[in-house]
Amino acid sequence: xxxxxxxxxxxxxxxxxxxxxxxxxxxxxxxxxxxxxxxxxxxxxxxxxxxxxxxxxxxxxxxxxxxxxxxxxxxxxxxxxxxxxxxxxxxxxxxxxxxxxxxxxxxxxxxxxxxxxxxxxxxx
Amino acid sequence: xxxxxxxxxxxxxxxxxxxxxxxxxxxxxxxxxxxxxxxxxxxxxxxxxxxxxxxxxxxxxxxxxxxxxxxxxxxxxxxxxxxxxxxxxxxxxxxxxxxxxxxxxxxxxxxxxxxxxxxxxxxx
DNA sequence: TCGACTCGTAACATATGAAGTTACATGAAA
DNA sequence: TTTCATGTAACTTCATATGTTACGAGTCGA
Numbered sequence: 001x002x003x004x005x006x007x008x009x010x011x012x013x014x015x016x017x018x019x020x021x022x023x024x025x026x027x028x029x030x031x032x033x034x035x036x037x038x039x040x041x042x043x044x045x046x047x048x049x050x051x052x053x054x055x056x057x058x059x060x061x062x063x064x065x066x067x068x069x070x071x072x073x074x075x076x077x078x079x080x081x082x083x084x085x086x087x088x089x090x091x092x093x094x095x096x097x098x099x100x101x102x103x104x105x106x107x108x109x110x111x112x113x114x115x116x117x118x119x120x121x122x123x124x
Numbered sequence: 125x126x127x128x129x130x131x132x133x134x135x136x137x138x139x140x141x142x143x144x145x146x147x148x149x150x151x152x153x154x155x156x157x158x159x160x161x162x163x164x165x166x167x168x169x170x171x172x173x174x175x176x177x178x179x180x181x182x183x184x185x186x187x188x189x190x191x192x193x194x195x196x197x198x199x200x201x202x203x204x205x206x207x208x209x210x211x212x213x214x215x216x217x218x219x220x221x222x223x224x225x226x227x228x229x230x231x232x233x234x235x236x237x238x239x240x241x242x243x244x245x246x247x248x
Numbered sequence: 249t250c251g252a253c254t255c256g257t258a259a260c261a262t263a264t265g266a267a268g269t270t271a272c273a274t275g276a277a278a
Numbered sequence: 279t280t281t282c283a284t285g286t287a288a289c290t291t292c293a294t295a296t297g298t299t300a301c302g303a304g305t306c307g308a
Contacts, residue, residue: 002283013268018284035276038283051208065189076243080235084175088223092216099212111204119200126254137297142255159305162254254305261298268291275284 002039020058027057047106052097063093126163144182151181171230176221187217 003014003021010017021040024030031043055061067089073079127138127145134141145164148154155167179185191213197203 004283014284015269015286016267018286019267022285032284033276034274034282034284036278036282038276040284062189065186076239077232077236079239080232083235084227084232088220088227091223092220095219096212096216099215103208103212108201108204108208111207112201115200115203128254138255139257139298140296142257143296146256156255157305158253158255158303160253160307162305164255250308252306252308254303256303257301259298259300261296263296264294266291266293268289270289271287273285273287276282278279278281 001041006040023059024054024057027053029053029057045106046109047104049105051100051103055097055100063096064089125165130164147183148178148181151177153177153181169230170233171228173229174225175227176225179221179224187220188213 003017006017006021007014021030021032025032029042029044029049031041033039033041067085069082069085070078071082073082127141130141130145131138145154145156149156153166153168153173155165157163157165191209193206193209194202195206197206
């Protein structure tokens with residue numbers, strides 16, 4: 001599939017697609033080919049890829065929106081707040097990533113297939 | 125304490141302080157007075173206020189940074205992804221808020237007092 | 249009553265970062 | 279050699295949180 005086609009599917013720009021897919025390529029999840037008949041291709045079995053791996057491949061973006069937090073603040077109050085929050089955030093993040101590790105792309109594909117069948121039945 | 129003094133402590137602007145403190149006032153956690161000797165005052169015992177309550181008072185801002193998610197997307201793939209993520213996010217958020225509910229401002233004040241004592245000892 | 253002080257709030261400005269866009273070099277296949 | 283595709287740098291746009299200015303309104307003391 002080309003970046004342009006993917007961009008249309010995702011409602012975005014081919015260059016944005018290349019930026020993101022490039023990260024997945026670095027992680028070995030997809031391959032890309034230039035020129036005629038080029039584009040992106042899945043490189044692994046869907047059942048072996050978890051959302052956890054995607055999160056890693058995409059650079060482990062911050063999970064939480066809360067806390068514009070300075071690490072190592074001078075302010076003692078800020079230090080107390082950080083200390084109190086650190087454990088809670090760490091545990092919640094661990095739980096979330098553990099859940100992500102249980103969800104494979106094959107899981108999603110199966111769910112999609114069911115929705116697709118339902119959609120066709122309802123439509124037709 | 126005036127908005128201006130709080131702003132200096134927090135490294136921000138008096139109006140920004142008023143905006144945020146106003147939400148805490150609506151929740152009954154602080155009071156404000158105008159005029160001479162006016163400013164902000166804590167309205168409740170620190171041991172009765174949890175971080176959970178602060179989160180509520182501040183409008184329950186989104187906990188997670190992940191997911192520019194449409195609710196009710198047309199796209200069936202997006203629907204599958206949402207369905208898979210919803211449970212994980214809900215559980216992680218519940219865990220985090222539960223932890224927040226265990227932390228009172230008195231907890232933070234005690235921790236701060238210890239840090240302050242250590243700091244004075246080290247300084248002197 | 250006057251003046252200093254403070255919050256309340258609207259309106260506007262700035263800064264930050266994500267996303268989008270343009271441009272062009274590189275490589276592959278018909 | 280033409281066409282199609284990615285790779286990537288540079289730039290622009292957009293969204294939004296934050297900061298700022300301005301001024302109205304209430305409060306207190308002299």
